[in-house]
Each structure stands twice: as structure tokens, then as C-alpha cells.
Amino acid sequence: MEKLKKLWKLIFGRTGILVFLLLVQAVILFGGFALIDKSAWIVNYTIGLLAVIILIYILNARSNSSFKLMWIILILVVPVVGVAFYIFTRVQPGTAYISHRVNALIEEEKDYLTPHKDTLYDVYAESKQECGFMQYLYKRGKYPVYSNASVKYFPLGEDKFQELLYQLERAEKFIFLEYFIVDKGIMWNRILRILARKAREGVEVRFMYDGTCTLSLLPRNYPKRLEQLGIQCKIFAPMRPFLSTHQNNRDHRKIAVIDGRAAFTGGVNLADEYINRKERFGHWKDTAVMVQGEAVNSFTLMFLQLWNINVKEKEDYSKYMQYTSVIDRGMRNGGYVVPYGDSPYDDEDVGEKVYLDILNRSQDYVHIMTPYLIIDEEMINALIFAAQRGVEVKLILPHIPDKKYAYLLARTYYQQLISNGVEIYEYTPGFVHAKVFTCDDERAVVGTINLDYRSLYLHFECAAYIWKNPVINDIELDFFHTLEKCQRIDLENCKKYNPIAKLAGQILRLIAPLM
Known part of the structure; x- marks a missing residue:
């Protein structure tokens, strides 16, 4: 009976409706291809010419060879579908806008992420190769290296969860959270109670999660519910019932920043399986790290990049760059750390x-x-x-x-x-x-x-x-x-x-x- 209920919910819920609408669009799209394929010989010659032009373009494009091969096979096997679909994926105003905004925000933030020359000299003195690699991370990704790194490693999601709760309880200025998966349960409910309380105390709380959560985990109006608790909330790229390539670029990051004092990243999302309070695929082995010190600034700015994609007014980032030099007990100190991000829109993997x-x-x-x-x-x-x-x-x-x-x-x-x-x-x-x-x-x-x-x-x-x-x-x-x-x-x-x-x-x- 329980399985029937889940099936009914899947078919007639938001996920089922979204999939149905996408299928309708796909049928219309590919049905159109079939009609074109049966039309006059001039259309076929036109498609053939376009296929040759696109294949030449693909072979000379700066992209991964596996993606090239996939497109080449599709265009050679089914020319009409391949050509039309390739053009469709390249002519996407929404994707172009997001790409422009992300790159503009990265450029906007670069003044806040300037590497210390003394740090680069120190790295160079220890290893010329390492210095070259870290300069690459800065020149191509805009992420500097920080010396006297303070890092703590968590071998399980449960360990990260306990430390995150502790750091959230200490928040006095701001909390930034960005996660790929969020699901109601023990983990999220405990975090949410702290966030709501901190918001009442005057702490600035911002929470962003990926749009895939709207398929089956969270209701579409969930941001409004959180805003009623004083929590600023955004959905990154909400899933919508139309074909668009930008919906393929998800926010897979997991970032938590508290007061500029501590930042977390790693594989752990905000759902009970990540802390083994819910079993889905046996024991869930996950990891995370917490950094402290000036390196927190890089995670702060990573968060603000995606948060401000659809914000026209420039934000004053300086008020969030006030990291503290006080390091918690249990941190591993020394060496260097480079927090870095990767965007699908910068042509740099x-x-x-x-x-x-x-x-x-x-x-x-x-x-x-x-x-x-x-x-x-x-x-x-x-x-x-x-x-x-x-x-x-x-x-x-x-x-x-x-x-x-x-x-x-x-x-x-x-x-x-x-x-x-x-x-x-x-x-x-x-x-x-x-x-x-x-x-x-x-x-x-x-x-x-x-x-x-x-x-x-x-x-x-x-x-x-x-x-x-x-x-x-x-x-x-x-x-x-x-x-x-x-x-x-x-x-x-x-x-x-x-x-x-x-x-x-x-x-x-x-x-x-x-x-």
C-alpha cells in the first residue's frame, strides 16, 4: 500500500507533471524533425550542409573530446535531429545571461581576493612547481593561496554535522549556507531551528539550495516559508517544465560560512542519509573540512557569486571580509590552503x-x-x-x-x-x-x-x-x-x-x- 502511495505521488506530483511536460515538448520537437526529414530534397541538402559546417566547428572547438565524439556520432547517425539539437543547445539566451553574470561577478570580486606576495615568495622558495600551480589557480580561477592554513578534517558526515551545529550556535553577524540537497529530517530540522533563532537575534541568515530539490524534496514555495522565519532564501536555477540547457548546470557546491570565522565544504549535504540517521545504500561514507583564518574569505565570495546572479545592484562585500585570526582548538595549523571553485561558464576546467x-x-x-x-x-x-x-x-x-x-x-x-x-x-x-x-x-x-x-x-x-x-x-x-x-x-x-x-x-x- 505504501509503495502504491509513493507511485501515485510520483506520477501526479510536481515531478511527474514536470517530466510529462518535458516529454510533450520532446515529442513536438522530434516530431518536427521527422516532418522536416520527409520534406523536399532541398531541406535535406541544407541539413547536410549545416551538418558539415557544424562538424568542422566541433572538431576545431575548444572542448572536451568526449563531448565532441558524442555530438559527432549523433550528427552522423541522425543528421536532422543532431543538427537541430546542437543548434538548440547553442542558442540559449538564459544560459548566455547566466554565463555573463557569473563571469562579471567573478571579475567584480577579484579585488577582494588578491594573493599576498610574501606568501607566493614563500611557496616559491619551497617549490617552484607548486608556486606555478598556485599561480594558475589564481590567474585562471581567481582564487589565491593562504599561508598558515588552519584546517580540520571530518571523516564522516556525523562529525561535520556536530561541528556545524557548534559553529552555528556561535554566530553573531552572518550565516551563509549553500547546498545541493536539502531534505526534511533530523539534520535539517536541527539546523533550521538554530537558523530561525539566530535570525530573531539579529544575525543575517542567507540560505540557498539547488533547484533539483523542488522536484521531490521541498515544496516550491519553501523560500517563502523560510522568509517568514527571517531567513533570506533562494533557489538556484529552479526546475521548470521547458527544455533549456542551463538547467543542466546545477549548483553542486556545499558551503557554510559563519561570521567569516569558519567555512565548511565537502560532500555532506543537509539530509539524514549523510549522517547515517537514515539508511538508503548501506553505511554512508562522506567527508568534509572546515577552514579558519583569512581563507574563509574565498568561500564567502564563492557564496556571494551565485547568490547575486539575479541581483542588479552591486553588493558591498567588504563587510563580510572581516575574518578573525582566532583559531579554534583541534585545528591543524601550518602549510597552505587554496579554497577554489569551478564554473561551467568560464571555459576553464x-x-x-x-x-x-x-x-x-x-x-x-x-x-x-x-x-x-x-x-x-x-x-x-x-x-x-x-x-x-x-x-x-x-x-x-x-x-x-x-x-x-x-x-x-x-x-x-x-x-x-x-x-x-x-x-x-x-x-x-x-x-x-x-x-x-x-x-x-x-x-x-x-x-x-x-x-x-x-x-x-x-x-x-x-x-x-x-x-x-x-x-x-x-x-x-x-x-x-x-x-x-x-x-x-x-x-x-x-x-x-x-x-x-x-x-x-x-x-x-x-x-x-x-x-
């Missing part, structure tokens, strides 16, 4: 470049935790080349996936990677949602960026890049504790894998860039 740089400069080991493995040839080659150079490359992935298609796709990479020296492990108790890289006891990344096309190319993302801070030892220790609960996948396991599932994964590789 910062998230991917950071991961590739770690792999390409590694000497002893690269240890990775990721929920998904849907990658292009460049990332495959980087993983394999590191292993072939004698670097220990270990990946921890879920044993119980949250998305079956993602697991089928991940398995298609296993045999090639393993046969070239990469070690792959699956977390047998459940699902790994952590996004963690550690390398050579010196470098680490903790953030929101998965090893999949959506995170690397299509979503707004963020992370903390850490160099020579003692917290890297904590992250590495957690990796080995997690490894103890994993099973290693070998070539024999790959050969015994269900052939139907293997074939399904191989077919899905054709459209992997959309996954």
Missing part, C-alpha cells in the same frame, strides 16, 4: 586540472575516494601513467551504488585501469560519497568534485586544496581506515562480472558525457 596536476606530479602515491568513475581518456591516461611510473594509485568506490547506471559505467573502466597497475577497491558496508585526493603526504583535496563528467564539466563546484598542512595525515589515516572495510577488485573479478551488466555499461559509454 579547474576541478579537472587540479586532479590531473596531482596525478602528473605524484611521486609515491595518489589515494582517491569518489562515488562515481565516469571519466574521459585524459583522466584515464593520467591514472594509468602515474601507476606505470611506479606511483601507488588506489581508488575507493562504492560497493552499494546510489545510481545503478553510474555503477555500470564505472565497471567499464575497471579492467583497463587494473591491468595497468591502478588498484580499485569497493567499500563493502555501503556507499562512498567522499571526494578526496591525497598525494605524497604533501597534497590533498577535499571538496564536492566527483570523478564524473557532470562534476568536472557541467556543475558549479568547490573544494579546498591543501599543501603541507598536518591535516593531510588525518585524511590519509582515514583513507586507510576506510580501506580496511573494502574489497579489492582484481582482473578475475572483472572477468566474472555479469556479461549483461557489462554490455549495458559499454552501451552507456556512448552517452557518458550526459551522465
Whole structure:
């Protein structure tokens, strides 16, 4: 009976109606293609000419080769559909506006994120290569490096949740929260009570969540409910029943900033499965970090970038740049940290470049935790080349996936990677949602960026890049504790894998860039 109720709600709820309207538009769109395809020969010649022009453009465009291949196959196999759909995706006023606004806001904020020359000199004195990499992060991403980093690592969502509650209780000036998933339950209800109370006390509270939550998790009028509690609330890119490419660019970031004193990021969203108070896919393994000190400013400005996309008036950012030099007990101090973001609209795949740089400069080991493995040839080659150079490359992935298609796709990479020296492990108790890289006891990344096309190319993302801070030892220790609960996948396991599932994964590789 309960299943029937859920099915009824799915079909006749907002999600069902949205999907139905999108399908109607798709039928009309593709029906039009069919009619055109049957029309006069001149139309076919026109389509053929456009296909050649578009193919030449695609081959010369500055974009990922996997996306190019996907478009080329579509245009060659179904020219009418491929040409029309390609033009449709490129002529999107809404997407152009968002792109312009994001880039304008990044430019607007650059004066607040100027690196200290003394810090760059110090980095250069320790490593010329590292200095060059950090200059790249600033020149291409506008995110500076901070010295005397203060970082705390949370090996589970439960740990992050407790620290977040503590920091929220101490808020006196402002609270900024930005999350991809928000769902009612123990976690969100406790946070919401604090936010409402702090708003009554005069603390400025801003809360932003991604529009995918409006499909099934939160009602569309939820921002109005929060505003009645004194909480400023926005939905990033609400899901609407029309075909638009900008709805493909989601806000996948997880950011919490309190008083400019502390900032959080990592994989942990605001829902009970992230703190294992609700079981969905076995035990949920997630991670997060908290930074303190001047580095908090970068997360503050990341939040304000997306918050102000649809705001015409310029905001005075200076009043939120008042970070404190007081560092809480339990923080790991020393070394350097670069909080950074990645936008799908700047033609610079910062998230991917950071991961590739770690792999390409590694000497002893690269240890990775990721929920998904849907990658292009460049990332495959980087993983394999590191292993072939004698670097220990270990990946921890879920044993119980949250998305079956993602697991089928991940398995298609296993045999090639393993046969070239990469070690792959699956977390047998459940699902790994952590996004963690550690390398050579010196470098680490903790953030929101998965090893999949959506995170690397299509979503707004963020992370903390850490160099020579003692917290890297904590992250590495957690990796080995997690490894103890994993099973290693070998070539024999790959050969015994269900052939139907293997074939399904191989077919899905054709459209992997959309996954």
C-alpha cells in the first residue's frame, strides 16, 4: 500500500507533471524533425550542409573530446535531429545571461581576493612547481593561496554535522549556507531551528539550495516559508517544465560560512542519509573540512557569486571580509590552503586540472575516494601513467551504488585501469560519497568534485586544496581506515562480472558525457 502511495505521488506530483511536460515538448520537437526529414530534397541538402559546417566547428572547438565524439556520432547517425539539437543547445539566451553574470561577478570580486606576495615568495622558495600551480589557480580561477592554513578534517558526515551545529550556535553577524540537497529530517530540522533563532537575534541568515530539490524534496514555495522565519532564501536555477540547457548546470557546491570565522565544504549535504540517521545504500561514507583564518574569505565570495546572479545592484562585500585570526582548538595549523571553485561558464576546467596536476606530479602515491568513475581518456591516461611510473594509485568506490547506471559505467573502466597497475577497491558496508585526493603526504583535496563528467564539466563546484598542512595525515589515516572495510577488485573479478551488466555499461559509454 505504501509503495502504491509513493507511485501515485510520483506520477501526479510536481515531478511527474514536470517530466510529462518535458516529454510533450520532446515529442513536438522530434516530431518536427521527422516532418522536416520527409520534406523536399532541398531541406535535406541544407541539413547536410549545416551538418558539415557544424562538424568542422566541433572538431576545431575548444572542448572536451568526449563531448565532441558524442555530438559527432549523433550528427552522423541522425543528421536532422543532431543538427537541430546542437543548434538548440547553442542558442540559449538564459544560459548566455547566466554565463555573463557569473563571469562579471567573478571579475567584480577579484579585488577582494588578491594573493599576498610574501606568501607566493614563500611557496616559491619551497617549490617552484607548486608556486606555478598556485599561480594558475589564481590567474585562471581567481582564487589565491593562504599561508598558515588552519584546517580540520571530518571523516564522516556525523562529525561535520556536530561541528556545524557548534559553529552555528556561535554566530553573531552572518550565516551563509549553500547546498545541493536539502531534505526534511533530523539534520535539517536541527539546523533550521538554530537558523530561525539566530535570525530573531539579529544575525543575517542567507540560505540557498539547488533547484533539483523542488522536484521531490521541498515544496516550491519553501523560500517563502523560510522568509517568514527571517531567513533570506533562494533557489538556484529552479526546475521548470521547458527544455533549456542551463538547467543542466546545477549548483553542486556545499558551503557554510559563519561570521567569516569558519567555512565548511565537502560532500555532506543537509539530509539524514549523510549522517547515517537514515539508511538508503548501506553505511554512508562522506567527508568534509572546515577552514579558519583569512581563507574563509574565498568561500564567502564563492557564496556571494551565485547568490547575486539575479541581483542588479552591486553588493558591498567588504563587510563580510572581516575574518578573525582566532583559531579554534583541534585545528591543524601550518602549510597552505587554496579554497577554489569551478564554473561551467568560464571555459576553464579547474576541478579537472587540479586532479590531473596531482596525478602528473605524484611521486609515491595518489589515494582517491569518489562515488562515481565516469571519466574521459585524459583522466584515464593520467591514472594509468602515474601507476606505470611506479606511483601507488588506489581508488575507493562504492560497493552499494546510489545510481545503478553510474555503477555500470564505472565497471567499464575497471579492467583497463587494473591491468595497468591502478588498484580499485569497493567499500563493502555501503556507499562512498567522499571526494578526496591525497598525494605524497604533501597534497590533498577535499571538496564536492566527483570523478564524473557532470562534476568536472557541467556543475558549479568547490573544494579546498591543501599543501603541507598536518591535516593531510588525518585524511590519509582515514583513507586507510576506510580501506580496511573494502574489497579489492582484481582482473578475475572483472572477468566474472555479469556479461549483461557489462554490455549495458559499454552501451552507456556512448552517452557518458550526459551522465
